[in-house]
Amino acid sequence: MDKNLSDKNLLNEARKYESIHEKDIQSGMRPLFHLTPRVGWMNDPNGFCIYKGRYHMFYQYHPFVSQWDDMYWGHAVSDDLIHWTYMPAAMAPDEEYDKDGCFSGCSVALDDGRHLLIYTGVRNEEQEDGQLRYIQTQNIAVGDGENYVKYEGNPVITEKDLPAGGSRHDFRDPKVWRRSDGTYIMAVGNRSADDSGQILLYKSEDCFNWEYWRVLAANNNRYGKMWECPDFFELDGKWVLIVSPQDMLPEGFEYHNGDGTLCLIGSYDETTGEFREERDQAIDYGIDFYAPQTILTEDGRRVMIGWMQNWDACAIRKSKAPWAGQMSVPRELAVQDGRLYQTPIRELETLRHDPVIIKDMRISGEKWIDGIEGRTVDMTLVIRPADLQNIYHKFTVRFARNDRFWTSLSFRPHERTLKVDRKFSGSRRAIVHQRRCLVNDTVGCLKLRIILDRFSVEAFINDGEQVMSSALYTDPEITGISFFADGDAVIDIEKYSLY
Numbered sequence: 001m002d003k004n005l006s007d008k009n010l011l012n013e014a015r016k017y018e019s020i021h022e023k024d025i026q027s028g029m030r031p032l033f034h035l036t037p038r039v040g041w042m043n044d045p046n047g048f049c050i051y052k053g054r055y056h057m058f059y060q061y062h063p064f065v066s067q068w069d070d071m072y073w074g075h076a077v078s079d080d081l082i083h084w085t086y087m088p089a090a091m092a093p094d095e096e097y098d099k100d101g102c103f104s105g106c107s108v109a110l111d112d113g114r115h116l117l118i119y120t121g122v123r124n125e126e127q128e129d130g131q132l133r134y135i136q137t138q139n140i141a142v143g144d145g146e147n148y149v150k151y152e153g154n155p156v157i158t159e160k161d162l163p164a165g166g167s168r169h170d171f172r173d174p175k176v177w178r179r180s181d182g183t184y185i186m187a188v189g190n191r192s193a194d195d196s197g198q199i200l201l202y203k204s205e206d207c208f209n210w211e212y213w214r215v216l217a218a219n220n221n222r223y224g225k226m227w228e229c230p231d232f233f234e235l236d237g238k239w240v241l242i243v244s245p246q247d248m249l250p251e252g253f254e255y256h257n258g259d260g261t262l263c264l265i266g267s268y269d270e271t272t273g274e275f276r277e278e279r280d281q282a283i284d285y286g287i288d289f290y291a292p293q294t295i296l297t298e299d300g301r302r303v304m305i306g307w308m309q310n311w312d313a314c315a316i317r318k319s320k321a322p323w324a325g326q327m328s329v330p331r332e333l334a335v336q337d338g339r340l341y342q343t344p345i346r347e348l349e350t351l352r353h354d355p356v357i358i359k360d361m362r363i364s365g366e367k368w369i370d371g372i373e374g375r376t377v378d379m380t381l382v383i384r385p386a387d388l389q390n391i392y393h394k395f396t397v398r399f400a401r402n403d404r405f406w407t408s409l410s411f412r413p414h415e416r417t418l419k420v421d422r423k424f425s426g427s428r429r430a431i432v433h434q435r436r437c438l439v440n441d442t443v444g445c446l447k448l449r450i451i452l453d454r455f456s457v458e459a460f461i462n463d464g465e466q467v468m469s470s471a472l473y474t475d476p477e478i479t480g481i482s483f484f485a486d487g488d489a490v491i492d493i494e495k496y497s498l499y
């Protein structure tokens with residue numbers, strides 16, 4: 001699209017475009033309960049919040065083609081985080097300071113009822129060497145839950161507010177929360193002088209005037225390079241810092257190459273801003289998960305939604321597809337024994353129908369089970385050895401399966417690995433198709449809760465101790481599910497169709 005900044009019509013054009021072209025996408029072409037862009041492209045969740053009694057989810061959005069480009073903010077609302085209603089696009093890149101993109105950010109409801117979108121504005125600037133490079137600043141739009149006006153005092157945080165050595169090119173993704181004394185704190189991702197990431201903290205009395213405070217956490221080249229999309233919150237007596245690092249190196253089965261998402265769990269002093277890290281952990285061990293955001297629900301649950309895609313695996317969809325990108329299932333978080341646990345939000349259970357309950361079924365070789373099929377499914381599977389002296393070698397569940405296509409989860413108890421494999425899912429790209437994680441089994445016993453929703457699988461391992469998520473591209477009409485054991489296994493199944 002040609003962009004003419006003097007003409008303030010970019011947002012209206014996007015709103016018109018999405019309201020016409022969403023009709024090209026019939027409901028069966030989208031997931032049942034995972035949020036997808038109204039049209040076009042989606043990446044990170046943005047501004048995830050509760051405002052005027054409803055959940056709001058904004059997202060990185062390019063309506064006109066299903067590919068990343070100058071970013072807009074898309075918008076949807078929900079009463080239960082499972083059923084979503086689209087709202088008109090919230091922001092367009094239509095100001096000098098955000099002309100090349102309204103990048104990720106958060107939202108805040110002020111006491112006077114105004115709703116603020118706090119985001120990174122990006123503009124390309126020609127550098128001394130003639131190269132164009134992004135300049136990133138933090139900005140605000142003020143609104144009512146539907147229409148937002150960019151604040152005349154933008155940008156509210158610029159390179160002048162960076163600590164020494166902080167990059168003005170990588171300075172993005174503000175997340176704001178309120179302290180018990182009523183003041184606001186903002187965490188922002190930044191590249192530091194050592195070329196890796198750091199999370200900066202800013203302080204404000206009114207959410208408009210910001211002052212640099214300190215570094216919350218420094219990467220020191222430990223976990224990848226630049227840290228994107230911070231979130232920071234208290235949970236079960238600990239503080240959890242979530243970041244999405246770029247350019248990771250693998251570490252055993254914990255971290256994989258490329259873009260990853262991890263959390264640092266520790267303690268935090270609200271007065272001094274000092275964060276003491278105690279543990280680190282991957283958030284998702286599958287293929288597609290990035291840039292999550294959390295909210296605290298009114299009944300006190302910390303709920304996280306991530307972008308169920310990853311930059312390194314994006315090539316899989318063609319730009320002529322009517323939509324690209326989806327959010328993860330909302331996940332309730334807990335910290336137990338120093339680990340982050342995730343379980344699908346309990347509201348998902350309202351979609352459960354047609355239970356199939358199976359106890360103590362012996363599996364040896366391949367088996368198809370009556371009533372176990374579908375692409376919108378919530379299935380809990382408990383696997384154990386038939387003979388403790390002779391534990392099976394491998395157990396596999398295949399889904400989205402017919403003779404030609406399938407995706408699988410395979411557990412090898414002797415190696416303690418669980419592998420997701422979508423090589424035969426219909427992908428025509430040489431992207432990542434497999435990933436393994438190391439699980440905590442007890443002599444061949446494993447519990448998996450598998451959530452299928454037409455274009456994805458999310459496997460919650462051992463009551464949420466680990467999660468593996470992957471986008472799938474198999475025709476949603478392909479609904480087979482089969483089981484296989486190399487050796488003798490015994491399984492219990494509790495399976496529901498979701499609709």
Ligand code: FRU
Pocket residue numbers: 043044060071103104105120172173228229290291
């Ligand atoms: C993370 C990210 C953010 C940025 C946005 C741009 O996926 O790179 O750091 O704000 O996407 O779309």
